[in-house]
Amino acid sequence: MNDPSGVMNKVRRALGRSEPLASAPTPPAIEDKITRLAFADGRLPELFTARATANKMHVQMTEPTALLPRLIALLQTSTARRIAVPESESLDRLGIPAGLREAGFEVARWTEVTLDELYDFDCAVTDVYKAVAETGSLVMRSSPKHGRALSLVPPMHVAIVERGNFLPDLIDLFALLRKEGNSAGITIISGPSKTADIELNLVTGVHGPGDVQVFVLP
Amino acid sequence: MESDPNTQHFLEEAHASKFDFHSVSVKAAGDERLRRAVNNAVVRQDTGRKQILSLMPNPLDLRILAGDIKQHALDHLDFYLDQVRANVERNGGQVHFASTAEEARRMIVEIARSRGLKTCIKSKSMASEEIELAHALEQAGMDVVETDLGEFILQIDKDKPSHIVTPIIHKDLRSIATLFSSYFKTPYNEDPKSLTMQARVYLRDKFRRADLGITGGNFLVADTGQVCVVENEGNARQSVTTPRVLVSLVGIEKIVPREVDLSVMLKLLARSATGQAMTVYTSLFGETRQSGERDGPEEFHLVLLDNGRSEILAGPYRETLRCIRCGACLNACPIYRNIGGHAYGSVYPGPIGALITPLFQGLGNFKDLPQASSLCGACYEACPVRIDIPKHLINLRRDIVTQHLNSATERAIYRVWASGLRSPFIYKCVAMFQKWDLRRRSKKTGWVRKLPFVGAGWTQIRDMPAPAAKTFHQMWANRKSGQ
Amino acid sequence: MQPTAALFITCLTDQFYPRVGVAVTKILEHYGWRVEFPEAQTCCGQPFFNNGFHPEARKLAERMIEIFEPYDYVITPSGSCCAMVREQFHHLFKNDHAWEPRMHKVSSVTHEFVEFLHKVLKLDLSAISLPTKRRTSYHYTCHLRGIGLKDEGVRLLQQIGNVDFVPLERTDQCCGFGGTFAMKYPEISGAIVEDKVKCIEQTKAEALVCNDAGCTMNISGMCHRSGVSTQVVHIAELIAEALGIDCGGW
Numbered sequence: 011m012n013d014p015s016g017v018m019n020k021v022r023r024a025l026g027r028s029e030p031l032a033s034a035p036t037p038p039a040i041e042d043k044i045t046r047l048a049f050a051d052g053r054l055p056e057l058f059t060a061r062a063t064a065n066k067m068h069v070q071m072t073e074p075t076a077l078l079p080r081l082i083a084l085l086q087t088s089t090a091r092r093i094a095v096p097e098s099e100s101l102d103r104l105g106i107p108a109g110l111r112e113a114g115f116e117v118a119r120w121t122e123v124t125l126d127e128l129y130d131f132d133c134a135v136t137d138v139y140k141a142v143a144e145t146g147s148l149v150m151r152s153s154p155k156h157g158r159a160l161s162l163v164p165p166m167h168v169a170i171v172e173r174g175n176f177l178p179d180l181i182d183l184f185a186l187l188r189k190e191g192n193s194a195g196i197t198i199i200s201g202p203s204k205t206a207d208i209e210l211n212l213v214t215g216v217h218g219p220g221d222v223q224v225f226v227l228p
Numbered sequence: 229m230e231s232d233p234n235t236q237h238f239l240e241e242a243h244a245s246k247f248d249f250h251s252v253s254v255k256a257a258g259d260e261r262l263r264r265a266v267n268n269a270v271v272r273q274d275t276g277r278k279q280i281l282s283l284m285p286n287p288l289d290l291r292i293l294a295g296d297i298k299q300h301a302l303d304h305l306d307f308y309l310d311q312v313r314a315n316v317e318r319n320g321g322q323v324h325f326a327s328t329a330e331e332a333r334r335m336i337v338e339i340a341r342s343r344g345l346k347t348c349i350k351s352k353s354m355a356s357e358e359i360e361l362a363h364a365l366e367q368a369g370m371d372v373v374e375t376d377l378g379e380f381i382l383q384i385d386k387d388k389p390s391h392i393v394t395p396i397i398h399k400d401l402r403s404i405a406t407l408f409s410s411y412f413k414t415p416y417n418e419d420p421k422s423l424t425m426q427a428r429v430y431l432r433d434k435f436r437r438a439d440l441g442i443t444g445g446n447f448l449v450a451d452t453g454q455v456c457v458v459e460n461e462g463n464a465r466q467s468v469t470t471p472r473v474l475v476s477l478v479g480i481e482k483i484v485p486r487e488v489d490l491s492v493m494l495k496l497l498a499r500s501a502t503g504q505a506m507t508v509y510t511s512l513f514g515e516t517r518q519s520g521e522r523d524g525p526e527e528f529h530l531v532l533l534d535n536g537r538s539e540i541l542a543g544p545y546r547e548t549l550r551c552i553r554c555g556a557c558l559n560a561c562p563i564y565r566n567i568g569g570h571a572y573g574s575v576y577p578g579p580i581g582a583l584i585t586p587l588f589q590g591l592g593n594f595k596d597l598p599q600a601s602s603l604c605g606a607c608y609e610a611c612p613v614r615i616d617i618p619k620h621l622i623n624l625r626r627d628i629v630t631q632h633l634n635s636a637t638e639r640a641i642y643r644v645w646a647s648g649l650r651s652p653f654i655y656k657c658v659a660m661f662q663k664w665d666l667r668r669r670s671k672k673t674g675w676v677r678k679l680p681f682v683g684a685g686w687t688q689i690r691d692m693p694a695p696a697a698k699t700f701h702q703m704w705a706n707r708k709s710g711q
Numbered sequence: 712m713q714p715t716a717a718l719f720i721t722c723l724t725d726q727f728y729p730r731v732g733v734a735v736t737k738i739l740e741h742y743g744w745r746v747e748f749p750e751a752q753t754c755c756g757q758p759f760f761n762n763g764f765h766p767e768a769r770k771l772a773e774r775m776i777e778i779f780e781p782y783d784y785v786i787t788p789s790g791s792c793c794a795m796v797r798e799q800f801h802h803l804f805k806n807d808h809a810w811e812p813r814m815h816k817v818s819s820v821t822h823e824f825v826e827f828l829h830k831v832l833k834l835d836l837s838a839i840s841l842p843t844k845r846r847t848s849y850h851y852t853c854h855l856r857g858i859g860l861k862d863e864g865v866r867l868l869q870q871i872g873n874v875d876f877v878p879l880e881r882t883d884q885c886c887g888f889g890g891t892f893a894m895k896y897p898e899i900s901g902a903i904v905e906d907k908v909k910c911i912e913q914t915k916a917e918a919l920v921c922n923d924a925g926c927t928m929n930i931s932g933m934c935h936r937s938g939v940s941t942q943v944v945h946i947a948e949l950i951a952e953a954l955g956i957d958c959g960g961w
Contacts, residue, residue, distance in 0.1 A: 011313055012335070015327030017534045021480065022306040024542035035304040037485040038296040044289045045492055065506075125470060125523045129436055145506045154520030158469040162462055180491040187512075188487055192452040193319055195468065195524060198510040203462040207378035207394065209401040210269060211420035216377060216428055217435070218462025218509065250896075257902040267906075271881070562885040566902035600896050602889025602903070603761060604853035619802070625763030639764075646759050646767035649722075650774060655753040659726050675935055685894040689901030690932035693727055700720045700729035704748045707961045 040181070048144035048178040055226050058176060061146025065201035066214070067222040074227055078109040081135070081168065084223060085115060090132035090166055092116045094123060097155035100137045100172065110135070120157050128159050133166040134219075140186070141171045144179045145200055148224070152195035161199060167219040172227045247573035249596035256567040262398055266390075266568045269397035274559040276503015277610065284495075294492050295614035298550035301450075301483045305541060308450040308483045309532065315453025320516040321528035329359035329535050336361060336442070336475055337368045339529055343473055345370065345440040349431075351457070351464035352376040353444025354392060354553055355477050355533050357575040361442070373434050375463035377427055384411045390569030390577065393501045393555035398568050431463065441467035441525065445478035446552065447493060448530075451486050454514040455530070458497060458507040468513045474525035476514075479533045481541075481549035487512075493552065496612035500556040536588040545620055548583050550613040557607035557617060563600060572597060579607035579617045586624060595633050598624035656701060663695040670694035715745040716784035719775075719821070721792040722754050723924035730958035731788050731924070734947035735824055737956045739786070742832055749778045757795040758890050760803065769803045773810065776800075776817050784831070785821040788947060790923045793823040794857030823855075824947060825864045825922060839953040840872025847874045847949075848916040848941075850907070850930065851883040852923040868920050868946055871953055879919070880910045886921075888929040904933045912939050919943050 022030070048057060059069045072080055085093070093115050095107050102108075111117045118131070139151035148169050152158045161167050177183050187196065203218030214220040256262060281287040301308055313323045326332035340348070348370050350362060362383065365372045374383040378395040382388060385407050389395030396404075401418055408423055409416040412430070417423060443464050447456040455476045457464045468474055484493060490512075498507045517524040540549055558564045558578030569577035573594065574585040582597040591598075598621045607617040628634055648654040669676045676692040678684070686692055698706070716739060720732050736746045756771030775796070779785050787793050797818050804814040828834045849865045869876045887893065887903030907930060911919055919941050921927045931943040951958050 011317070011323050011325070013325035015325070015331060015534075017325035017327050017480070017532065017538065018306065018309060020327070020534065020538040021309060021541065024538045025303065025306055027306065030310070031304065031307045035300070035307060035485075037300050037489070038293060040293070040488060040492060044286050044293055045495070047284070047495070061505075120522070126436055129432070147506060152515075152521070152524060154518060154522075157521070157523045158465070159523045162465050162469060180494060181488065184488040184491050187452075192454060192487070192512070193515045193518075195515060196512040197465060198506070199508070200506040200510075201508045203508060204460050205377045205424060207376075207381070207396055208404055208420040208423060209265075209399075210272070211401075213421045213424040216424060216461040216463075217375065217431065217466055253896070254898045257898040263902065562887060562903045562906075563899055565884075566906070567899060600892070600899060602853070602885050602887060602892045602900070604885035604889070605856040606853070606883070606885065609856055622761060622763065625761070626765050627763070629763040642759060642762060642764050643767060646756075646764060646771065649754045649771055652751050652753055655722075659722075663726065675932070682894050685897035685900075686932075688897045689936070690904060690929065691935045692932055693928055693935075695726045696729050698729060700725045700732040700748075701750060703729055703733065703960070704750065710961065 042181070046179050046181055050178050052143070052178060054143040054176040054178060055173065055228065058141055058143040058146055058171070059226060061144065062224055063146070065146045067146070067201055067224050069224045069226060071226045071228065074104065077170070077225055077227065078105060081106065081225065082110065082113045084168070085110070085133065088133070088166060088221070090115070092118070092131045092133075094118050094120060094128055094131045094134045094160055094164060096120045096136050096157070096160055098137045101135070101170065104170065106135060106170070120155065120160055125157070125159055128163045131164045133168060134160045134164045135168040135170070136160055137170050138175055140177050140183060141175045142177050142180055142183055142198065145198070148199040149183060150197045150199065158195050158197070161197070162218050165215055165219055166221040166223070168223045168225070170225050170227065247594060249571070249573060249594070249600065252573065253567045253571040253600065256571040261400070262568050263566055265400060266397055267565050269394060270559040270565055273394070273502050274556070274610070277500050277556055277559065280499045280503050280505065290492065290496060291612050291614055294496050294612055295550060297484060297489050297492060298552070298613045299547065301485055302481060302541060302546055302549050305480065305483065308485055309480060311450040312448055312453055312483060312530070315451070316514055316528070316530050319453050319514055321453070321514055321530055324529060324531045325534070326531055327534050332359050332477065332531055332533050332535070333361060333364040335531055336477070337364055339473065339475060340365065340370055340440055341368060345473055347434065347438045348372045348440040348442060349375050349434055349438040349463070349467050349471065350442040351444070351459065351467045352379055353442070353477055354575060355444050355479050356442065357389060359533070359535065361477065370440070373431065375431050375434070375466065376459070377424060377461060380427055380431065381407065388570065389575070391555060391558060392553050392576065392578070398570065435466040435470050438471045439473060441471035441474045443467050443474070443476045445476050445482055446497065447484050447490060448478050448482045449487050449490065449512070450483050454487070454512045456490060456510065456512050458494070458510050460508040462509060465509055465511055468511060468525065469523050472526045473529070474527065475529045475531060477531045477533060480537050497552055497554055500554040500610065500612040540584070540587050544623065545583065545587055547615055548580070548587065548620060550615050551580050551584070552613060554612055556610040556612060560606035560610040562602065562604060562606070580615070583617060583620050583624065591624065591627055591631065592633050595628050598628070659699055663699070666692065667694045713743065713745045714784070715747060715782065716786045717779055717782040718746055718748045719752060719755070719779065719785050719787040719792065720748070721787055721789040721924060723928065724788055727928060728924055728945065731945045731947050733960070734945070734951040734956065734958040735786065735788050737958070738947060738950055738954065741954055741956065742834070747782070751778050755792050755795045757792060757799070760795065760799050761890055765803065772800055772803050776810070776813050779817050780813055783820055784827070785817065786824055786827050787821065788824045788922065788945060790823050790852045790858065791854040791925060793821055794854040796821045798857050823858055823860070823922070825867060826858065826860055828867060829863045834867070836867055836870035836950065837872065839950065841874060841949065841953050844873045844875050845918055846877055846916045847918045847920060848877050848879040848911065848914045849882060850879060850886065850919055850921045850926065852921060852926050853885050854923065864920070864922060864946065868949070871949060877914045877916055879914055881906070886926045886930050888925045890925065893929060904929055908933045908937055908939055911941050916941050918949070920946050920949065922946055
């Protein structure tokens with residue numbers, strides 16, 4: 011710790027203490043009835059779809075067998091040719107990296123590219139750590155297999171969300187993170203990158219993806 | 229609007245303070261274009277806040293809880309700061325406590341210099357504006373670029389932010405188009421999307437090459453040692469992804485005790501700021517690159533900024549440190565709506581600025597700020613952590629009186645007036661005199677067009693109704709005697 | 712026994728709008744109440760409190776408590792003075808064991824006029840009507856926030872027959888009065904009241920209901936200077952008119 015001017019002591023004295031507290035203080039209780047906005051028994055995929063759509067993400071509910079053809083069709087109508095994917099057991103299970111290669115796209119795994127090379131990719135197709143239904147958000151968690159940059163750098167992001175990914179409310183996300191540990195970078199994504207700084211005109215795709223597509227598997 | 233010669237004595241007082249609020253605010257209130265631009269932006273945000281909060285089942289209870297959580301964190305700040313330090317170090321980061329702005333600048337410049345860092349990408353941080361960090365890094369020979377679009381525009385225009393959340397609401401499209409054309413040496417273009425894409429390409433190149441990333445922090449989570457940053461553009465995410473060294477500068481008051489507290493704070497922050505439920509990106513970071521990872525910082529430095537906060541913590545204004553910098557009070561304030569942010573003379577404008585600017589920089593230097601308020605209470609009603617801003621403004625005014633920061637004449641006038649009011653007889657005499665004088669001035673029209681002395685300010689702008697022929701006291705007395 | 716209320720007239724209403732005091736008195740009497748007017752009253756201390764002269768404000772507050780503590784109901788036609796007694800008095804008498812109970816007593820029985828009609832009299836004004844249709848709007852005075860009132864005033868207004876109600880844009884934006892603020896920072900206050908009068912002009916209302924003497928002086932003064940013909944009135948005046956009560960005298 012680097013505290014050359016004794017800020018910690020200043021703070022302690024400001025609070026009228028000369029010694030550190032003997033035991034941990036108890037913060038105010040967070041009551042569900044005040045804080046919770048969505049419940050586990052709600053229809054989470056439907057709630058997520060409604061909220062994510064309102065957030066200007068494009069959401070499609072898709073059967074697993076229809077996923078690959080729809081994904082290919084989506085990418086073929088876009089200008090995307092170079093696609094990055096994480097090392098992901100679920101994406102492999104769904105046959106996505108192989109299927110996209112067969113369809114003629116250039117597909118690279120995160121472990122095969124450098125961060126700088128990723129800047130020249132058109133699209134990332136990823137799975138997600140979680141999806142929060144109430145806010146219509148994707149939650150990404152960084153790891154050696156899944157870089158922070160994947161869902162940030164290429165101008166298009168396609169996310170595959172499976173039923174098991176859903177959480178009702180932010181309360182549930184933070185409770186889960188508490189259990190699973192916090193030494194990774196977490197990002198909650200609630201729409202395409204945007205700004206309205208220039209005289210309130212809304213522009214999307216500023217420094218993150220301007221096109222966010224989500225496939226929800228039942 | 230020209231200032232009436234009879235308000236000169238107020239202006240004389242203003243010139244005695246370091247910042248001439250009177251002149252600046254008069255100019256701003258008379259600038260129609262500025263008023264229109266500011267009003268359009270903030271009324272939209274304020275209306276959005278009210279609408280989206282009304283959709284929640286319990287917005288008031290949630291705000292009370294948010295306020296209680298922040299107050300608890302402040303009341304036990306020593307414990308939670310120590311917890312943050314331990315957790316950041318456990319995650320492989322380094323913690324630096326900066327007592328002053330100068331110390332913070334020195335620490336960050338030293339981090340950059342000692343690692344030979346050359347290119348810095350900086351995301352939006354009010355604390356970094358407060359300590360003028362970008363300038364210090366530039367002086368040290370670094371290439372520093374603000375990556376939030378609004379802040380980038382301010383940087384290349386050598387301008388300052390006028391709002392905590394939406395920093396360039398005072399700038400119009402044409403001036404931005406002119407700026408870009410001259411800075412990038414490209415043809416003049418007024419299309420907002422083209423201008424934004426031009427900045428995007430320029431900044432994207434900086435993202436790829438930067439070796440130092442600097443962020444602020446909306447919240448600092450004590451039980452995990454993580455910084456939480458919210459944004460819409462993605463530039464803060466870039467700052468924590470690409471550069472090999474990451475520095476987060478966060479005020480000590482930004483602490484929340486538990487990660488789960490974010491479920492309360494995040495439900496209020498964007499709603500209160502701009503009327504949206506969530507910002508596009510909410511990031512939690514503070515970890516360093518694990519083996520096998522190809523992005524994320526190799527080094528993480530948390531610089532905790534005091535710069536006057538511990539003094540406020542010690543005193544009766546501790547509650548003002550609850551502020552989560554959402555800007556809701558600015559958007560709701562009739563004064564801010566009509567003078568904009570620059571007129572407050574500091575990086576923190578609006579109602580919260582009227583409190584913390586004098587508290588940070590000396591009440592004698594900014595004594596107009598707590599007084600330039602109609603005490604309407606719209607700010608308190610808007611604040612997601614329930615800071616009783618009007619109460620603190622009144623207490624600062626009390627401090628101005630007890631510290632003799634206003635003129636002796638003004639103090640004498642109030643004291644004489646107050647003691648007169650303790651006597652019903654004197655009250656009635658003064659009322660009678662006032663009635664006689666004002667009715668005389670109204671020349672039987674019922675309205676006074678010009679008042680002398682301190683009243684001149686009133687009639688500069690509007691008429692004064694003449695008092696009634698009989699006061700209610702007199703009418704009641706007549707009623708009684710008529711029985 | 713006839714219920715009794717004491718009238719706290721407030722200095723501005725006393726001197727500039729005594730007809731509002733007459734209206735309030737006669738309306739209460741119409742609904743079966745006895746009104747007393749403690750003649751020793753002067754000022755609640757608000758201008759001194761707001762400007763940081765707290766010992767001076769405290770002395771005036773003590774006087775006010777002494778004068779009004781015999782009563783079970785205290786009614787005032789001004790929201791800001793009501794907020795002073797209900798809310799700010801607590802700051803002036805904090806930790807004063809002798810005065811606190813007395814302050815609480817007066818504070819807890821002080822009502823703003825609309826609040827009194829709504830909470831105590833529980834009036835339904837749809838039974839009364841103005842003589843002719845009148846295009847009317849409503850300004851939400853700021854200190855209603857301090858006493859916890861939201862839309863009670865505008866709803867009561869809309870109940871009255873022949874009130875052709877038109878909403879005021881930005882009804883809850885301050886009018887810019889703020890007491891001495893209007894004198895000390897005239898350009899800022901002027902810009903704010905200019906905004907308010909622009910919105911009023913758009914309503915083309917004949918009458919604007921505004922239940923605070925300070926706001927009324929400010930808004931009517933600006934309307935008159937700008938040539939906007941809307942009359943600014945207290946709701947007590949409209950109710951009196953609907954009841955056929957003359958507010959000009961007894």
